[in-house]
Amino acid sequence: MTRSFQTRIDAEQKIEPKDWMPEKYRQTLIRQISQHAHSEVIGEQPEGNWITRAPSLERKAILLAKVQDEAGHGLYLYAAAETLGITREELIDRLHTGASKYASIFNYPSLTWADVGAIGWLVDSAAIVNQVSLQNTSYGPYARAMVRICKEESFHQRQGYNIMMTLMQGNEQQRAMAQDALDRWWWPSLMMFGPHDGESAHSAQSMKWKIKRRSNDDLRQQYVDQAVQQALAIGLKVPDPALAWNEERGHYDFGDIDWEEFERVIKGNGPCNRQRLAHHVEAHAEGVWVREAMACYDKKRRSRRHDAA
Numbered sequence: 018m019t020r021s022f023q024t025r026i027d028a029e030q031k032i033e034p035k036d037w038m039p040e041k042y043r044q045t046l047i048r049q050i051s052q053h054a055h056s057e058v059i060g061e062q063p064e065g066n067w068i069t070r071a072p073s074l075e076r077k078a079i080l081l082a083k084v085q086d087e088a089g090h091g092l093y094l095y096a097a098a099e100t101l102g103i104t105r106e107e108l109i110d111r112l113h114t115g116a117s118k119y120a121s122i123f124n125y126p127s128l129t130w131a132d133v134g135a136i137g138w139l140v141d142s143a144a145i146v147n148q149v150s151l152q153n154t155s156y157g158p159y160a161r162a163m164v165r166i167c168k169e170e171s172f173h174q175r176q177g178y179n180i181m182m183t184l185m186q187g188n189e190q191q192r193a194m195a196q197d198a199l200d201r202w203w204w205p206s207l208m209m210f211g212p213h214d215g216e217s218a219h220s221a222q223s224m225k226w227k228i229k230r231r232s233n234d235d236l237r238q239q240y241v242d243q244a245v246q247q248a249l250a251i252g253l254k255v256p257d258p259a260l261a262w263n264e265e266r267g268h269y270d271f272g273d274i275d276w277e278e279f280e281r282v283i284k285g286n287g288p289c290n291r292q293r294l295a296h297h298v299e300a301h302a303e304g305v306w307v308r309e310a311m312a313c314y315d316k317k318r319r320s321r322r323h324d325a326a
């Protein structure tokens with residue numbers, strides 16, 4: 018069984034929910050897809066913080082649409098995780114107890130309007146680089162969710178970059194605000210790709226099963242190469258003294274990531290971890306009547322369909 022499973026993976030066949038799969042493959046997918054779903058949903062908070070204070074009606078409408086899209090991404094991903102035999106309640110419970118993680122970046126505060134630009138530009142760029150590769154992941158429902166998500170993330174990235182560009186074309190104070198946002202979000206955005214390849218606990222097996230198609234460092238390098246060019250184009254300075262174009266490699270060299278900070282944040286001790294989780298727990302409790310009403314409606318609809326048959 019195990020050998021024929023790997024043969025299917027090697028032949029680039031998609032694994033579907035009813036197919037046999039090793040238990041560890043199933044658990045790895047539940048871990049990764051649910052963390053991804055939690056990231057989309059928790060990621061609504063730093064941007065949502067600015068919906069009531071967007072500088073114009075147009076910016077507000079765009080930001081509202083983006084934040085709603087992120088909720089939709091969470092929905093597709095939870096649905097994909099559920100095809101692996103775990104319930105939505107268990108997934109949320111794992112988030113609330115800390116058994117399941119979400120992207121470290123969402124534990125940083127959004128202090129100014131420029132942060133909305135930086136999140137859209139940097140965080141969505143980093144997400145896209147990773148997610149484009151995940152469109153070819155071996156598990157069918159995850160791969161298909163990625164196709165739709167990538168299309169929407171492209172619009173998100175453009176809106177973030179457009180905010181940064183507009184600020185950089187503004188007055189001195191606005192340019193300083195954009196630079197300050199880049200200074201604070203740059204290093205956390207590099208951490209989104211996870212530990213270096215040699216330190217990544219899950220990469221080797223996930224690459225063999227083609228759950229992950231490219232390594233953490235490989236994706237991070239692509240992101241740096243793109244983002245540095247985009248920063249230069251609008252007059253921003255990337256906050257890394259070690260950043261330099263390496264002619265031989267055809268890539269930018271960049272400085273060391275503060276892995277102690279990364280560890281601190283993923284263990285729950287970042288600047289906003291408690292606030293993010295508390296907000297989710299509260300919203301989930303407040304939404305109980307909606308879930309109950311939906312379940313009631315669904316039950317009634319099914320029994321009507323059953324009676325008619």
Ligand code: FAQ
Pocket residue numbers: 048049052053054056057058060061087118119120121122136140141144147208209210211212216217218219220223229233283
């Ligand atoms: N944050 O062995 P690896 C978005 C954990 S979507 C927190 O390398 P793996 C859209 C990792 O879980 C952003 N934890 O792990 C948006 C593991 O711990 P565990 C989310 C991290 O899974 C934009 C341990 O470290 N995208 O932003 C992080 O092979 C704007 C060892 O690491 C995805 O989730 C981190 N950054 O590789 C929404 C993409 N990095 O589980 C709103 C899918 C590592 O054993 C606004 N996920 N860890 O307890 C992946 O590609 C992978 O899971 C990685 C990590 C690359 C994140």
